[in-house]
Amino acid sequence: MVIQVENLSKIYRINQKTPGLGGALKSLFRPQYLDKVAVDGISFEVGQGEIVGYIGVNGAGKSTTIKMLTGILAPTTGSVRVLGRDPHQERVANAREIGAVFGQRTQLWWDLALIESLNMIGKLYDLPPAHYRDQLARFTEMLDLGEILHIPIRNMSLGQKMRAELAATLIHDPKVVYLDEPTIGLDLMVKEKIRAFIKQENRERGITVVLTTHDLGDIEELCQRVIMIDMGKVIYDGALQTIRDRFGKYRTITLELSAMLGTGDLDLLDDTEIEAIDGHKWRIRFDRTRTSASKVAAHVMNQVDVNDFSLTEPDLTGIVKQIYQGALNDIKVSTGELAQVTV
Amino acid sequence: MNTLILRRHWRAFAGIAEMTPKFFLAYRAWVWLAFFSQGLSMTIFLFFWRAVYENTDQIGGLNLDQTLTYVLLAQVISLSVWTNVVSNMGHMVREGQIGVEFLRPIDFQWAQYLGGISQLAISLLLNLPLLGLALLYGAQLPTDVRVWIAFLVSLFLGYTVIFLFDWCIACLVFYTTEVWGLMVFLTGVSAFFSGVLIPLVMMPTWLQTIAAALPFSQVVFVPVGLLSGTIPLTEAPARWLTQLIWVIGLAIVSRICFQIASRKVTVQGG
Numbered sequence: 001m002v003i004q005v006e007n008l009s010k011i012y013r014i015n016q017k018t019p020g021l022g023g024a025l026k027s028l029f030r031p032q033y034l035d036k037v038a039v040d041g042i043s044f045e046v047g048q049g050e051i052v053g054y055i056g057v058n059g060a061g062k063s064t065t066i067k068m069l070t071g072i073l074a075p076t077t078g079s080v081r082v083l084g085r086d087p088h089q090e091r092v093a094n095a096r097e098i099g100a101v102f103g104q105r106t107q108l109w110w111d112l113a114l115i116e117s118l119n120m121i122g123k124l125y126d127l128p129p130a131h132y133r134d135q136l137a138r139f140t141e142m143l144d145l146g147e148i149l150h151i152p153i154r155n156m157s158l159g160q161k162m163r164a165e166l167a168a169t170l171i172h173d174p175k176v177v178y179l180d181e182p183t184i185g186l187d188l189m190v191k192e193k194i195r196a197f198i199k200q201e202n203r204e205r206g207i208t209v210v211l212t213t214h215d216l217g218d219i220e221e222l223c224q225r226v227i228m229i230d231m232g233k234v235i236y237d238g239a240l241q242t243i244r245d246r247f248g249k250y251r252t253i254t255l256e257l258s259a260m261l262g263t264g265d266l267d268l269l270d271d272t273e274i275e276a277i278d279g280h281k282w283r284i285r286f287d288r289t290r291t292s293a294s295k296v297a298a299h300v301m302n303q304v305d306v307n308d309f310s311l312t313e314p315d316l317t318g319i320v321k322q323i324y325q326g327a328l329n330d331i332k333v334s335t336g337e338l339a340q341v342t343v
Numbered sequence: 344m345n346t347l348i349l350r351r352h353w354r355a356f357a358g359i360a361e362m363t364p365k366f367f368l369a370y371r372a373w374v375w376l377a378f379f380s381q382g383l384s385m386t387i388f389l390f391f392w393r394a395v396y397e398n399t400d401q402i403g404g405l406n407l408d409q410t411l412t413y414v415l416l417a418q419v420i421s422l423s424v425w426t427n428v429v430s431n432m433g434h435m436v437r438e439g440q441i442g443v444e445f446l447r448p449i450d451f452q453w454a455q456y457l458g459g460i461s462q463l464a465i466s467l468l469l470n471l472p473l474l475g476l477a478l479l480y481g482a483q484l485p486t487d488v489r490v491w492i493a494f495l496v497s498l499f500l501g502y503t504v505i506f507l508f509d510w511c512i513a514c515l516v517f518y519t520t521e522v523w524g525l526m527v528f529l530t531g532v533s534a535f536f537s538g539v540l541i542p543l544v545m546m547p548t549w550l551q552t553i554a555a556a557l558p559f560s561q562v563v564f565v566p567v568g569l570l571s572g573t574i575p576l577t578e579a580p581a582r583w584l585t586q587l588i589w590v591i592g593l594a595i596v597s598r599i600c601f602q603i604a605s606r607k608v609t610v611q612g613g
């Protein structure tokens with residue numbers, strides 16, 4: 001196993017500040033702390049060459065986990081081992097073999113042209129010059145760096161910066177790469193370029209990737225496995241396909257009616273639910289294990305003329321929304337159900 | 344063990360040493376401004392000490408020429424010798440940039456130290472014009488090469504002492520992200536006890552004792568003393584030894600402090 005995480009927790013201790021001078025003095029002598037459990041006893045393993053999607057809502061604890069995996073943050077309890085090392089204790093040895101992108105940060109030097117930054121990184125990792133040149137040529141082509149090599153990072157657009165960042169992260173042939181929101185704020189073209197790049201590096205070099213993202217397109221495109229966390233706990237760990245099958249039982253049919261109707265004017269089958277009504281357009285969600293699109297459509301057509309209709313396949317966004325809602329409203333049931341698919 | 348780190352990563356460290364000036368030179372405008380204000384304070388010192396010596400030939404065993412030489416040279420090097428370890432660390436912790444630095448495949452402290460040494464060298468070169476001003480104002484430079492070597496060695500060791508001391512202080516940044524007050528305090532104390540303002544030999548004995556117990560004099564009073572002749576060349580080896588003891592002691596303490604403090608690092612943002 002490349003990554004082994006056991007019972008890992010992180011509790012942030014936040015110094016509570018009372019407003020005003022009196023409060024400031026008081027907190028100087030008797031500090032008030034608030035403990036925030038960001039990661040709560042998670043365990044998982046990642047094998048060599050896997051691409052794992054690490055997902056969850058804002059504040060779920062994704063970045064905190066990644067920081068502990070990279071070694072820049074010490075766990076409160078539990079253990080992390082990456083390539084057999086404790087990444088916090090052996091930070092430098094660990095750093096030589098991993099790469100990490102934090103979407104909102106840069107490891108490049110703000111004032112230097114990209115090529116200067118990359119040269120510097122080549123020296124920091126002590127890469128043999130010939131190998132470095134090969135890597136640079138390969139990345140320049142794959143990530144289209146040609147036009148930005150001589151621009152300082154401070155003058156780059158978001159998409160250019162992220163491509164530069166990826167090159168900097170992978171140029172030393174890391175065995176494990178952590179990507180914390182690598183596609184945040186990027187347009188589709190750049191996203192696709194980046195996904196293709198990660199995919200290729202994974203396929204050809206067997207790098208192991210842990211990826212957090214709110215863009216489920218990234219997950220669908222790259223990951224066979226997802227780990228989902230909520231409030232610091234793992235609520236799902238398993239194949240992407242399993243969640244798709246298990247939770248993808250709802251579909252949406254959109255019908256364009258010939259007349260404007262109100263909610264009460266139309267009788268609907270059981271196992272269906274109105275998702276939205278937009279003028280003539282009705283979006284109806286149904287459970288495909290209990291009924292079918294043709295039954296739903298026929299039932300409506302018996303009552304009113306239908307000009308047009310279309311069917312939407314379930315996508316991950318919808319599925320994840322369901323799981324999140326389930327996790328929040330009715331956590332017992334869903335963890336019970338999900339626990340079975342945990343590998 | 345430390346030399347092993349140095350040998351293994353020499354390319355990395357050479358890279359750092361080579362890169363630091365690029366950032367430093369990006370702030371050229373500030374260099375000019377610093378020149379100007381330093382030139383001004385050297386002028387003030389000149390008139391001040393001339394006035395002080397109106398009615399006397401000797402203070403603390405120094406005559407006017409010796410004092411001027413010491414004070415002016417101290418002004419010239421004082422622009423270069425102070426580290427910005429504390430403010431850098433504060434900045435990196437507040438902005439979360441420390442996380443990125445921790446991801447680099449080299450020892451963080453060594454990287455910062457070599458960056459500092461490289462900056463010291465560049466800054467000394469850039470400040471050479473101020474040396475011209477010092478000569479104009481009556482400072483006398485030694486002609487004996489051995490004095491220059493004694494000076495450079497003690498400056499290097501002294502800088503290392505201050506770097507390591509500041510490193511210990513900077514570890515506090517991990518506990519309180521508010522360091523501005525501390526820095527103001529330290530700047531004041533270090534200016535007073537380092538010997539930038541007056542040669543320490545002019546101070547009452549009890550103040551000299553305090554100054555000797557603090558690390559600040561190692562980077563101004565000792566090297567400038569050697570260069571200006573206030574400290575005779577024969578004392579150089581003993582001074583180096585003292586500095587070396589400071590370096591070893593602080594190296595150990597700063598490592599331990601950082602080891603403890605870095606467990607506290609929470610890396611903001613993301």
Ligand SMILES: Nc1ncnc2c1ncn2[C@@H]1O[C@H](COP(=O)(O)OP(=O)(O)OP(=O)(O)O)[C@@H](O)[C@H]1O
Pocket residue numbers: 012013014036037038056057058059060061062063064065609610611612613
């Ligand atoms: N340095 C810190 N000090 C105190 N609390 C923190 C700190 N960093 C994160 N937290 C808290 O820990 C929890 C988890 O944060 P984390 O950044 O890991 O979430 P995330 O899953 O990455 O969210 P997002 O999707 O918004 O990036 C949040 O409640 C956050 O407020």
Ligand SMILES: [Mg+2]
Pocket residue numbers: 062063064180613
């Ligand atoms: Mg995050």
